[in-house]
Amino acid sequence: MRGHGFLLASYVPGNSLLHRTPLAVKFLLVFACGLASFVIVDWRVSLAVLGALCGLFLLTGAGIKRLWGAVRPLAAVLLVIGLFQWWQLGAPTAARIVLNILVCVVAASLLTATTPVQQLLDGVVKAATPFRKFGADPERFALTIGIMLRSIPYIAGTFADVRDSARARGLERNPRALVLPVFITSVAFARQTGEALAARGLGEAED
Amino acid sequence: MPAILFDQVSVAVPTDTSPEPKVLLDGVDLRLEEQRVGVIGANGSGKSTLLRLVNGLVQPTAGKVTVDGDDTASAVRKVRRNVGFVFTDPLSQLVMPTGREDVELSLRRSAKNGAERRRLAEAALDRLGLVHLADQSVYELSGGERQLMALAAVLAVDPAVLVLDEPSTLLDLRNRELLRRTLAGLDQQIIMSTHDLELALEMDRVLVVEKGRVMFDGAAAAAVAAYRTLCMAGLEEAQAPDLRGPGR
Numbered sequence: 001m002r003g004h005g006f007l008l009a010s011y012v013p014g015n016s017l018l019h020r021t022p023l024a025v026k027f028l029l030v031f032a033c034g035l036a037s038f039v040i041v042d043w044r045v046s047l048a049v050l051g052a053l054c055g056l057f058l059l060t061g062a063g064i065k066r067l068w069g070a071v072r073p074l075a076a077v078l079l080v081i082g083l084f085q086w087w088q089l090g091a092p093t094a095a096r097i098v099l100n101i102l103v104c105v106v107a108a109s110l111l112t113a114t115t116p117v118q119q120l121l122d123g124v125v126k127a128a129t130p131f132r133k134f135g136a137d138p139e140r141f142a143l144t145i146g147i148m149l150r151s152i153p154y155i156a157g158t159f160a161d162v163r164d165s166a167r168a169r170g171l172e173r174n175p176r177a178l179v180l181p182v183f184i185t186s187v188a189f190a191r192q193t194g195e196a197l198a199a200r201g202l203g204e205a206e207d
Numbered sequence: 208m209p210a211i212l213f214d215q216v217s218v219a220v221p222t223d224t225s226p227e228p229k230v231l232l233d234g235v236d237l238r239l240e241e242q243r244v245g246v247i248g249a250n251g252s253g254k255s256t257l258l259r260l261v262n263g264l265v266q267p268t269a270g271k272v273t274v275d276g277d278d279t280a281s282a283v284r285k286v287r288r289n290v291g292f293v294f295t296d297p298l299s300q301l302v303m304p305t306g307r308e309d310v311e312l313s314l315r316r317s318a319k320n321g322a323e324r325r326r327l328a329e330a331a332l333d334r335l336g337l338v339h340l341a342d343q344s345v346y347e348l349s350g351g352e353r354q355l356m357a358l359a360a361v362l363a364v365d366p367a368v369l370v371l372d373e374p375s376t377l378l379d380l381r382n383r384e385l386l387r388r389t390l391a392g393l394d395q396q397i398i399m400s401t402h403d404l405e406l407a408l409e410m411d412r413v414l415v416v417e418k419g420r421v422m423f424d425g426a427a428a429a430a431v432a433a434y435r436t437l438c439m440a441g442l443e444e445a446q447a448p449d450l451r452g453p454g455r
Contacts, residue, residue, distance in 0.1 A: 153344075154298070192296075196302060
């Protein structure tokens with residue numbers, strides 16, 4: 001089983017300014033970038049913001065390889081979106097949309113590359129604590145985020161494995177031979193994960 | 208050692224193909240008090256069901272299972288705090304991106320303070336010699352390293368009983384040996400199913416499970432011999448399939 005193609009960069013230990021920046025500030029940066037993607041209308045501004053974020057990413061010491069690793073899985077999708085938008089709305093709009101998506105991915109990668117997952121989960125628990133009075137369990141919020149971070153590469157790896165076995169049987173052009181096994185494997189993975197969590201007593205309501 | 212009791216335990220599940228439920232375990236009566244208990248048997252014999260009952264992952268349809276007096280049905284949370292479970296495939300068990308994060312996840316309930324959690328996780332990883340692998344993606348680890356990492360995540364909360372469902376099945380010889388040595392050094396009561404008969408021979412007591420029943424229960428060497436006899440008898444009964452093509 002391969003596990004790759006993760007959309008966001010994984011944590012890299014370090015002592016850069018961003019590593020030391022409080023989680024809330026980093027989260028606000030990601031939130032602001034997401035918001036800006038709706039507001040920015042000039043592709044040159046998007047390019048400048050993307051350049052600044054890439055510069056910040058490299059300053060963390062996470063390296064250009066990890067940055068490319070975070071963006072690469074999106075390349076094909078971005079190409080399709082870019083070409084479609086170019087055809088429909090013209091080059092400047094297409095460039096702006098593609099660049100804004102990249103801004104969001106790089107900003108989120110900055111957060112995940114400079115924050116240990118447990119610190120992220122603690123942040124989620126803290127943020128979700130006010131919902132406790134409505135019956136919500138903040139630990140479950142955190143667990144959900146953690147499992148999501150882990151499941152994306154698993155499913156991407158499953159897709160790669162299934163594609164290889166379809167190729168080996170000469171079925172690479174058959175969408176059913178690709179989609180169905182990935183779907184079944186993903187459901188099985190979800191069941192196994194649930195069982196593993198139950199065995200460890202995780203995700204249950206607090207005593 | 209905590210006593211694990213099976214009192215006339217049966218497990219049956221509904222099937223699509225028959226109106227009758229499929230019996231996975233049938234009237235199992237056991238008292239397990241030895242430190243190392245092995246469970247051997249063919250695929251589909253009921254080994255995994257038997258192990259899952261100990262942690263409450265499977266509930267009996269008749270009878271009851273207790274661990275140190277706690278019923279796995281009515282006190283399942285307490286039972287799971289005392290019984291750690293290691294699955295065959297560590298990738299389905301390690302739910303965090305890195306080993307360290309997974310070990311810390313195990314400790315989230317018992318250690319609310321982040322610094323304390325990190326200290327305990329470091330100690331758990333150090334105990335199995337895994338600190339140098341702790342920050343690698345679980346996908347970058349070898350099969351043996353992943354299995355040890357899964358074991359570290361379970362041992363971090365210091366369970367009294369450790370249940371392992373065929374932990375060496377996916378491992379090569381070197382990693383199997385590594386796992387064997389690690390298990391030999393543990394203080395916990397171990398209940399382990401395995402197809403590795405060499406590993407089974409190191410147990411204090413071995414159960415041979417066949418068609419949902421415990422067919423043999425005793426010392427390791429006698430149990431392995433009984434299992435071999437059972438397998439050979441099964442082979443003689445079964446007719447080998449004709450794999451030759453038509454016209455040959």
